[in-house]
Amino acid sequence: MSRRTLLALLIAVLILVPAGYISYGYSQYSKVVSVPENASTATYVVINLPNGSFLSMTPREYANLTLHGFKPPAGSRGYLINVTGTLTGIPPVDVNLTMLAPYKRFTIVIGSPSVKVCSSNPAEFIGSCSERTAAVTEISALTSTLFKRYYYWQAIKQGMNNASAKQYAYEQTMRRYDIRYLSFLTKVDIGLGRLGNKNHLVVVLLGPAEGATKNVILIPRRGTIILEGRSDSTLRAEVALIEHILNFKWPQNTTKK
Amino acid sequence: MKVKKIAALVVGAAMVGATIGFASAQPTVPNIPKGFFVKNGQPNVKIVVGSQGAAMDVASAADIAVALGTLLYTEKNVSVTNTSVVVKQDTAYNPPNIPVFDNTYKGNYQVGENLANVPNWWNGGFDSNGNPIFNANFSSSAWAGGVFTNGWNVLVPSGIEWKSGNYWVDPNGNVHNANDVYLHYNIHIGKVELKQIAEDNVDFTNIDDFNTFTLVVDDVVANVSFSLNAYNASVYDPVLGEVGTTYTLSDLQPSGYSLYQSGVISGVTVGDTLNLFGKTVKILDIQNNSIEYGNDWGATYINAGTSKAFGNYTVKVLDIDVNQIKALLEISGPAGSWKITLNKGQTWTSPDNGIRVTLDDTFIGIGGTTSAEVSVQTNINYIQNGQEFIPGWIAEFGVQNDKLMWFALKNENQLTGNEINLFNTYIMKYSANIMEKQNPSNDKTYAAMSAYVTINPIKPQYTTQTLNVGDTLGGWTIDQITATPNPAQAAVVSKVTTPITVLDTEVMKEGLNKVDSNLILIGGPVVNSVTAALADKLGIPANYTGWKSKYGTGASSGVVLYKAQCPTIGGYGVVLVAGTDRQGTKAAAEALMEYLAGLH
DSSP states (O other), rough: OHHHHHHHHHHHHIIHHHHHHHHHHHHHHHHHHHHOTEEEEEEEEEEEEEEEEEEEHOOOOOOHHHHHHHHHHTTTTEEEEEEEEEESSHHHHHHHHHSSSOSSSSEEEEEOOOGGGGGGGGGGGOOHHHHHHHHHHHHHHHHHHHHHHHHHHOOOOOOHHHHHHHHHHHHHHHHHHHEOOOOHHHHHHHHHHSSSSSSEEEEEEEEEGGTTOEEEEEEEEEEEEEESSSSHHHHHHHHHHHHTTTOOOOOOSSSOO | OOOHHHHHHHHHHHHHHHHHHHHHOOOOOOOOOOOHHTTTTEOEEEEOOOOOOSSSHHHHHHHHHHHHHHHOOOOOOOOOOOOOEEEEEOOOOOOOEEEEEEEOSSSSTTTTTGGGSSSSOOOOOOOSOEEEEEEEGGGGSTGGEEOOOOEEEEEEEEEEEOOOEEEOOOOTSSSEESSSEEEEEEEEEEEEEHHHHTTTTOOTTGGGGGSSEEEEEEEEEEEEEEEEEEEEEEEETTEEEEEEEEEEEEEEEEETTTEEEEEEEBBBBBOOOOEEETTTEEEEEOSSEEEEEEEEEEEEEEEEEEEEEETTTTEEEEEEEEETTTEEEEEEETTTTEEEEEETOEEOOOTTTSSEEEEEEEEOOOSSSSEEEEEEEEEEEETTTEEEEEEEEEEEEEEEEEEEEEEEESSSEEEEEEEEEEETTTEEEEEEEEEEEEOOOOOOEEEEEEEEEEESSSSSEEEEEEEEOOEEEETTOOOOOOOOOOOHHHHHTTTTEEEEEEEEEHHHHOOOOGGEEOOOOOOSSOOHHHHHHHHHHHOOOHHHHHHHHOOOOSGOOOOOEEEEOOGGGTOOOOEEEEEEHHHHHHHHHHHHHHHTTOOO
């Protein structure tokens, strides 16, 4: 074999193979975020009340409520959101399995790099910077609250006291999370399954800036949850719907200081 | 190899540069108490996101949310499987009242009966056993001259809580734990004076003059002995007769038991915790004339560069010299911040006595992390023999073999008033029930009166009991437990999710007076309308030009402000995280995140 052939082979191995791997990953990304035909879907009505709280229910429950005389207060905004899962056949169970499972890391993908314009010129952002920020903030707080529980329990099991276990859980969480934009490499990582697997939870937010066409919470595989909304306020409603499905409540009637 | 070394150096230099840059640009975070963010593990705060179309760093908001999320320990709603009701009863001990006067007729009066022979009492007389007896005239009564000097003794059961590691093994080999016991205490009230009678300012023919009296109380002592006795009782079998002996630990003799051995557990030691007349006292040290108490956090490990919170105080380990076993610590608290160097075994106490830190040891972990083992005590206070323990009440105590054997409170000065507060536990008050009637035959008005000096608990002490269907309460049986919800309303309530994140417009629409939690405001007044509405109270410029001129631009424009109580939002607190631009907001967010890390 000539030296040229060897060199060509070497180039193929060193450049073309990784490039192929990357392009394979990128091509897989669009498959991950698209709704599979055989997936199970549950539909919810989510109403954003004027005070910032959300009312989530199935269309049948909504119909029953209206029969009992319920009317959303003036200024409310309603959303019809699908929850689609491929894990168990029961979408709300998929949401529980995905959000409540223990992970080694988690990543919140807050949107395409165009989200960065929110910090310089929000008028250029396709969508609402404030609604996107609220959605990102809520899902981040929720995910970290759930994520750190396993490290807290682990510490308690190892004999740490309550305060030390909380400190341990905090430290572990802070070194195990990532906030990322939906860049080319992020898409590759999702496509290759390096983000979004049984060890690494990924939450992806896709709004109008990312070309979203549906209102759907999609769980295409273990450790991956895609929030797609035709508006950024829908993304916020989807986070509230996840909290509803998890039966998760931030306690109310808080006290001063 | 050379290229690798150069690359490593470049990366290293970049890291150092980044660290220095970050440290120099990071805004200062004021001392924000943990309770602002979290109370009892539950969120005490809402994140208010600005929506006014100006710069908003989404990633920074997410970082803050992640850090905040790690602080919160919420509990899922417990699903109801069995319905039950919880009933409560005020079980605070109500001491007997001191009788003053009673001439109300208790018998079935028959015409011609001589009331002088009726075995009622009045004029507050007592026999040698302390029982009220008849006294024909006031001057020979216990209240002669309006002053009661017989002394009134009250035994308050289960009044003092004592937590310790004590236990006793009985002759049967059974272990009796005394980890958390409640001891009785005795109150002796030496003198009670009805001031107006003592000063001869009472018209004895006018019953209205007996309606109220000012009390003058003195020589009050409340004392507790820290001692538990062993009591025993025979165990009987209905067929075999006496088959053995059972033992119990108590400060008072239980019914059916005899004293087996007194003082089997005796004396409070360092490490024990007492609830003394409403004050929780964890004993740190016992001297003959002084008891040191406070919050003992024990020994804990802190890695270099990290910090740990101890109540209102934070201990940060800045540097560790493992060879010389010394550590440089930064200690922050409400009274200030101190940098100290401690050698092994050395102890430092803050000037306000708020925190005491001892360096126990230093270590290098397997991963190369250095850590310091420190023992921490906070909120250090002293009980001095003969000095005030609670306002108006002097502490006296006895110490034997480094153990606190007894503790007493004495009133500092004579207590005067219509209501007398006894060591924040009981209220003494004169109380009269006067009945008047006109005699139709002679138009004269006759009166009868029962009067006491009452001693009532200030606060109710509720004991709760959970009852299920089939349980009995006061002769009644719980047959069923019903609830009648409004279907639509109940369904709506169960389906409402209230996020921790709200938009400024939502807060403003509801009204600032409706705010029901502390607020973290993301973004300055240009971004966030809530920040703009509170700008005056927060002392910040209300527009971009003013902000830029006050704080500049870039990372150094980042600001974290804290206001503990903001009257505009019902007294709740505010933390503002803002910057003139993205770098400023990001720097402020990073500073707040680092601060949150130290709150654990």
